[in-house]
Each structure stands twice: as structure tokens, then as C-alpha cells.
Amino acid sequence: MSLDIDKIILHSLRSGSDGQPQADTRSQTLTPDEAVQGLMAELHRIYNGKGGKGFGYFADGEESADAAEGDDAPKPASPLFRIALEQLLAGQSDFVPFSVSMTQQLVKTLVDHALDEQGVLLFAKYNYVGVDYLLVALLEGKESVTVSEALELSHIQYLDIGKLNLVARIDLTEWKTQPESRRYITFSKGRVGRKLGDFFLDLLGAREGMDAKLQNKGLLQAVEDYCATQQLEPQERNDYKKQVFKYCTEQASAGEEIEIRELSAELPGDNDLDFYSFIGKEYELEDRFPADRSTLRGLTKFVGSGGGLTLSFEQKLLGSRVFYDPQTDTLTIRGVPPNLKDQLTRSS
Incomplete structure (x- = not known):
């Protein structure tokens, strides 16, 4: 042993x-x-x-x-x-x-x-x-x-x-x-x-x-900024975030920490600016830190709650099944989940 x-x-x-x-x-x-x-x-x-x-x-x-x-x-x-x-x-x-x-x-x-x-x-x-x-x-x-x-x-x-x-x-x-x-x-x-x-x-x-939670939030922000800098298309951005999420959750399941250099090696990037080089010291991230699962959900999902309402959906659905209008502050959902639809129908 x-x-x-x-x-x-x-x-x-x-x-x-x-x-x-x-x-x-x-x-x-x-x-x-x-x-x-x-x-x-x-x-x-x-x-x-x-x-x-x-x-x-x-x-x-x-x-x-x-x-x-x-x-x-x-x-x-x-x-x-x-x-x-x-x-x-x-x-x-x-x-x-x-x-x-x-x-x-x-x-x-x-x-x-x-x-x-x-x-x-x-x-x-x-x-x-x-x-x-x-x-x-x-x-x-x-x-x-x-x-x-x-x-x-x-x-x-x-x-x-x-x-x-x-x-x-x-x-x-x-x-x-x-x-x-x-x-x-x-x-x-x-x-x-x-x-x-x-x-x-x-x-x-x-x-x-x-602060492990703060480190995870910093990682999410760095991923978001890197995708914007690389001018990735929506599908490429989603795929990139899914790769980050996959690595981080696998580390958490194995009882291991997120290693920034190791994470960067698994991600696509041009020769001039890979993810590790992009982070530098600007984001004040430790070389390694524990994964915070609740924070990491923000890589693949939009989650929010308030005023008695809780919403969670995959980011890839924005613009295809879920539409947000900032002018009217409304969210439109096409294709309501069957179990939710059944509850709504019985309550109307």
C-alpha cells in the first residue's frame, strides 16, 4: 500500500x-x-x-x-x-x-x-x-x-x-x-x-x-477572453470550452488538481499564443488548484436564479432553441422539455 x-x-x-x-x-x-x-x-x-x-x-x-x-x-x-x-x-x-x-x-x-x-x-x-x-x-x-x-x-x-x-x-x-x-x-x-x-x-x-473558487472563476474568465482573442466561431468556442470542462472534471473525479500547463497542452492553439502563454501573469492564476464543480458548470451552461426563477441550459442552445432579447429583457424557448410542458399544460 x-x-x-x-x-x-x-x-x-x-x-x-x-x-x-x-x-x-x-x-x-x-x-x-x-x-x-x-x-x-x-x-x-x-x-x-x-x-x-x-x-x-x-x-x-x-x-x-x-x-x-x-x-x-x-x-x-x-x-x-x-x-x-x-x-x-x-x-x-x-x-x-x-x-x-x-x-x-x-x-x-x-x-x-x-x-x-x-x-x-x-x-x-x-x-x-x-x-x-x-x-x-x-x-x-x-x-x-x-x-x-x-x-x-x-x-x-x-x-x-x-x-x-x-x-x-x-x-x-x-x-x-x-x-x-x-x-x-x-x-x-x-x-x-x-x-x-x-x-x-x-x-x-x-x-x-x-481561494479555490476564485481560481476557478479566473480560469473561466481566461477561457472566455482567449476564445474572444482567437475570434473563434460559436461552434469552435463551444468545443473549446467543452474540452476545458472535460479535462477539469476528469481531474476532479480522479482527486487531482487542475494543472494549467497540462490543460494548455491538451487544448488547440496557434504556435504564437497557446492558452498557457495567453494567461501569463495577468489572470493571477496558480499553476495548480482544485476544481470547483459548481463554478466549472459555467463553461458549458448558462445558469441563473432570482425572484423565484431558476434557469439552466446548454450554452450551445443559445441562438438555436433559446433566444435572448436584451431590449425587452425576455428569453424565448423553443421546444419546451416534455416533462416541463406536461406540468405547464396541467396547470393552465
Whole structure:
């Protein structure tokens, strides 16, 4: 197996009598047996394919640009996690006390952010295909029913590792070899608000670096501008965008990132101005970044919603089945989808 576990330990988070999160800690690491190896392999796979991640870097002591605006401005990032991690990697502390100390710090940060999280807290230092990682993940416990050999029902507890709502990972190799990078820390941001993202930035003493969604939007704009510069016909433009979309979604499905140079090599272009050369530094795109599927839909579809109306259709249909009149701000659709037509007919 290409995933090698160095150290792994489990602790527990529960709600105390006062309603605040409390920790129960373990005094020994786990033996990396078949069950533990299988768990880590699945966690690694799920996390690699997880969308909506934030990217950051250690920035202890660094003031936010808004720090002078008032008492509510972000405070300087704490160095506690970074210092403890450096001591661990330098052999100045052991994995168990490191994980216990960081669990206590995590509980304190949960209280500070008014988050009520419970479950099994996992710390793991592992290597995957030559890259060292530190993973911190809170795994939710679930209850289910199983059938015994005697065909009797009983309740069992299991870990719901598919959710991974509260998880962060540090690419130790990138941190060591590229300390100027602003993306060696990744963390779950959550779908509503910034609570989870702010929690991890506070816990790790980090600042948010690369914005993956913004990178994807920049890519879409660059593709649009390149097609205009090359004066592509509508069909050529659609084909070009479909190729970009195909590459990006295949990368996402494989758990890989979008590589701009690799993408450019797969796209048609004249010798004087290929896509990579066109982008240059003007679009401020990273050489690689994760695909954001919701943003990438804009390569092949027009999508919009507002005022109780949601519309989505293939861009190639504009001018053939879908017509927009900017003067009257109206959209005309020829050939209404049968299922929609049936609903409209029954409602009229």
C-alpha cells in the first residue's frame, strides 16, 4: 500500500455537564493494523475528493489588513499549533502529548467559537506517495442495527467517515520545502457562513491563502477572453470550452488538481499564443488548484436564479432553441422539455 502510517491516535469529544465540549484522551497510539490502515486509506480518499476546502498557511503574529479598524478586527494568529508541530517534527516532543495538548487547544477553540461538536477526534501523521501529512479529523459516531447469525437484532456503533465536516490537513512536505507557499494547510470551510473556516484558522494560527473558487472563476474568465482573442466561431468556442470542462472534471473525479500547463497542452492553439502563454501573469492564476464543480458548470451552461426563477441550459442552445432579447429583457424557448410542458399544460 502506498499509504504508510507513522503515528495515529484517537481521542473523544463529548458534551460535559455544563453543556460545554470536553475531551477524553488516550495515552497510547494505535497499532497500524489492517483495520487502521483501511480507515486511513478511506479517509485520505474521501478528503482528497472533498470539495469546498479552504487553503491557508501558518501566519502567527501576522496582522490582518483590517486589524486597525476596531475591536472586532481579526487578531494576530497564535503560534501555539505551529510551535508544537515544529517541536514534534524535530523530535523534541512525542506524538501522544502533542495530540493531547492540541486536543485541549481544540476544545478551547470550540468554546471560543460557540461550536458544539462531538465525536472521535483523530490525529494521524502519515505518508502517501512520498508526501508527509498531518491529519486532524472529527469523526461522528452513528448507531445502526445489525442482524446476528442467530437472526437476532442488535444495536451497533460505527464511525460515519463519509461526512468529514470537521477536518484539517497539513502538507508537511510542502511546508518544509516551500515555506513561502500559501496553500499547504487545507481545512473544511462548511457550507453555511464562515464558522468552520474561522475555527480552523484560529486553531492552527493560520491565514487563508488561495481561494479555490476564485481560481476557478479566473480560469473561466481566461477561457472566455482567449476564445474572444482567437475570434473563434460559436461552434469552435463551444468545443473549446467543452474540452476545458472535460479535462477539469476528469481531474476532479480522479482527486487531482487542475494543472494549467497540462490543460494548455491538451487544448488547440496557434504556435504564437497557446492558452498557457495567453494567461501569463495577468489572470493571477496558480499553476495548480482544485476544481470547483459548481463554478466549472459555467463553461458549458448558462445558469441563473432570482425572484423565484431558476434557469439552466446548454450554452450551445443559445441562438438555436433559446433566444435572448436584451431590449425587452425576455428569453424565448423553443421546444419546451416534455416533462416541463406536461406540468405547464396541467396547470393552465
